Amino acid sequence: MNKSIKPTVWRLRTGADRRIRGGHPWTFSNELAESPKGHTPGAPVVLLDAKGGFLASGYGNPHSLIAFRALSFKSQEQEVCETEYLQRQLVKTWWQRHRLGFKSSFRWCYGEGDFLPGLVIDRYLVHQNGQMGQVFAVQILTAGMSAILQEPTSFFENLVQEIKEKNLSDFSWEQTAVVLRNDVQVRRLEGLEIEAPRVLKTIEGMNLSEIDIEIKNQVLMTTDLIEGQKTGFxxxxxxxxxxxxxxxxxxxxxxxxxxxxxxxxxxxxxxxxxxxxxxxxxxxxxxxxxxxxxxxxxxxxxxxxxxxxxxxxxxxxxxxxxxxxxxxxxxxxxxxxxxxxxxxxxxxxxxxxxxxxxxxxxxxxxxxxxxxxxxxxxxxxxxxxxxxxxxxxxxxxxxxxxxxxxxxxxxxxxxxxxxxxxxxxxxxxxxx
Ligand SMILES: C[S@@+](CC[C@H](N)C(=O)[O-])C[C@H]1O[C@@H](n2cnc3c(N)ncnc32)[C@H](O)[C@@H]1O
Structure with a gap:
């Protein structure tokens, strides 16, 4: 979504680059050489060391203690705040789970652990009335991720098609539901509102508030994928x-x-x-x-x-x-x-x-x-x-x-x- 926004360049203070060089994705506001004031919350940032050497690409938020979060440490990957990049990364995280044998319900994206800070997605394999489908329970936790994922419904529609084409899942968009679970306290730290759970897309004939999810060993568990705790499970x-x-x-x-x-x-x-x-x-x-x-x-x-x-x-x-x-x-x-x-x-x-x-x-x-x-x-x-x-x-x-x-x-x-x-x-x- 930030396609037209050129990343702002931020520099670190001398000696403040150790953690990020070690692969930690956060930079605190007191580690920056200049105040980030005036930066649009969540807008793209390229982070440099005190001498101007590239460190990471990501997004910044002047209102958060964690001023910068890295999405990539590769200098050739600078357009990381675009939906195309997010789509590629989410295909990769699904493929990675698939290779590990996760085929039913699994965490599809685990924020920083998947180089996608601010995004958590659980994918549930669901059964109801002899029908099957998949439900994505999505948590957007930072201003940066919120700026990238401004149109989650069309984003997931495209993604479902690509995942199906890559034989990672059999389900079509008609068999997919998306629930936005932005009812999380940590959003406040980013200046974001806590929202009530929202069903962005449902599956015809399915009741997501009382539905069977398939977990390990093909065991079925009934749960509430709209109002349930965490993402429902x-x-x-x-x-x-x-x-x-x-x-x-x-x-x-x-x-x-x-x-x-x-x-x-x-x-x-x-x-x-x-x-x-x-x-x-x-x-x-x-x-x-x-x-x-x-x-x-x-x-x-x-x-x-x-x-x-x-x-x-x-x-x-x-x-x-x-x-x-x-x-x-x-x-x-x-x-x-x-x-x-x-x-x-x-x-x-x-x-x-x-x-x-x-x-x-x-x-x-x-x-x-x-x-x-x-x-x-x-x-x-x-x-x-x-x-x-x-x-x-x-x-x-x-x-x-x-x-x-x-x-x-x-x-x-x-x-x-x-x-x-x-x-x-x-x-x-x-x-x-
Ligand atoms: C971490 S979850 C447990 C998850 C569950 N064991 C599982 O694996 O699906 C914590 C649970 O504790 C319950 N809970 C919170 N405070 C409690 C308390 N003081 N006494 C009993 N249950 C509590 C919540 O309703 C919630 O279901």
Whole structure:
């Protein structure tokens, strides 16, 4: 969309180029040689070092602490704020997922991790009434990406055609829906408004507010792709769920029944996948699914029951009400809370919340059982999380061994130069 806009040249102060030379895509306003004042938010920028050497191409926002975000570090790629460039990059990210084996629902674009800061897209493979289709849930998080993607509907229509021509997907535009999920707080930091979810394009005859998405192992999960949390689902946990399920494929349950406690279950993907694996082994599964959202719990009940488990739905606050659940009763406990730490100032209270939740989790697991502890707070360092889990284990006088250590799935690629991209952590403990 910025076709006619020539990039503005910005220079860095002497010595401020180390991070960006290392491949980190951000520059802060105090690292610039001159004030960016007057620059149109989101307009293209070519970033140079103090001596005038090329560093990166991207876009700038004078109203954001992160003044510049790089889309490319290659000097020959300077027209990076045009829709044609974005289209090429998104074909590439889809192809990359395809090569890794992601064919159903997957994160198609993960912002900085895909050299496309400010853009997150989840692609859902959907089923309804014997019909199939694909839904793109799109989050535009920066002024720069908002300037590039000014006409998202026609942009995605062209892209669907190209992706089909390249045999990356069979679906036509008629079988595609696009939902804009700009209901995200971080937009404020860029001077953008928080908008209500918007369906830009729907699929005739499909109800996106209650629809089956196909995830790993061809499992179907009903969720709300318009108003649901995040983009409607938490695709990032697929890898961690697989790690836990791998264990459950061989683990012994002499009583023939497995009791699962799914804390902060949302629509129940952990329990649904666990039930899928255990039912295939002929084991009975009983799930207690806990969340504070009735909307999420109604989907969780449906999803878990569909796999054949007996479900006990509990609307409880995991930081206040877990005393009502029995101690030393569950064979598998999952603790996957919301991000308790959203800003640096939340670290002490957030750490305390993680400790409280994990202490409860280790109190409720039986001997021989497993506890999966998760954190999606990027600002909660892994070392801190390890310390919290260690304390939770010793408080319950448990003997426990860490048997799995996870993170987000491969459809959430991370640049090693961009540590901020690593946010999801998971540890599985075997309690004796
Ligand atoms: C990170 S999501 C969990 C995702 C889910 N485990 C999955 O893999 O799909 C956090 C969930 O915790 C719920 N939640 C938030 N605060 C809670 C609380 N204090 N007690 C219980 N659930 C809570 C939210 O409604 C949301 O469903």
């Amino acid at each position: 938490f695709l990032d946990q697929a890898h961690n769920i697989s790690l836990l399920c791998d264990q459950l494929k061989t683990m012994e349950f002499p009583e023939g029944i497995v009791r699962v406690l799914d804390l902060c279950c949302y629509v129940g993907q952990w329990s649904t996948q666990i039930t899928h694996v255990l039912q295939a082994r002929g084991l009975k599964v009983e799930v207690t699914a806990v969340d504070v959202s009735d909307h999420a719990l109604s989907f969780a009940a449906k999803n878990i029951e569909r796999q054949g488990a007996v479900v006990n739905i509990r609307n409880l606050d995991v930081l206040k009400d877990l005393g009502s659940l029995p101690d030393r009763y569950f064979d598998v406990v999952i603790a996957d809370p919301p991000a308790f730490i959203k800003a640096k100032k939340d670290v002490p209270t957030g750490r305390h919340a993680y400790l409280k939740l994990n202490t409860s989790a280790f109190k409720m697991v039986r001997k021989g059982g497993l506890v999966a502890s998760c954190s999606c707070s990027g600002l909660f360092e892994e070392a801190e999380m390890i310390d919290v889990i260690r304390k939770a284990i010793s408080r319950g006088e448990n003997e426990a061994r860490c048997i799995q250590h996870g993170g987000h799935s491969a459809d959430h690629p991370v640049l090693l130069a961009f540590r901020e991209g690593f946010y999801l952590k998971m540890f599985v403990h075997h309690v004796l």
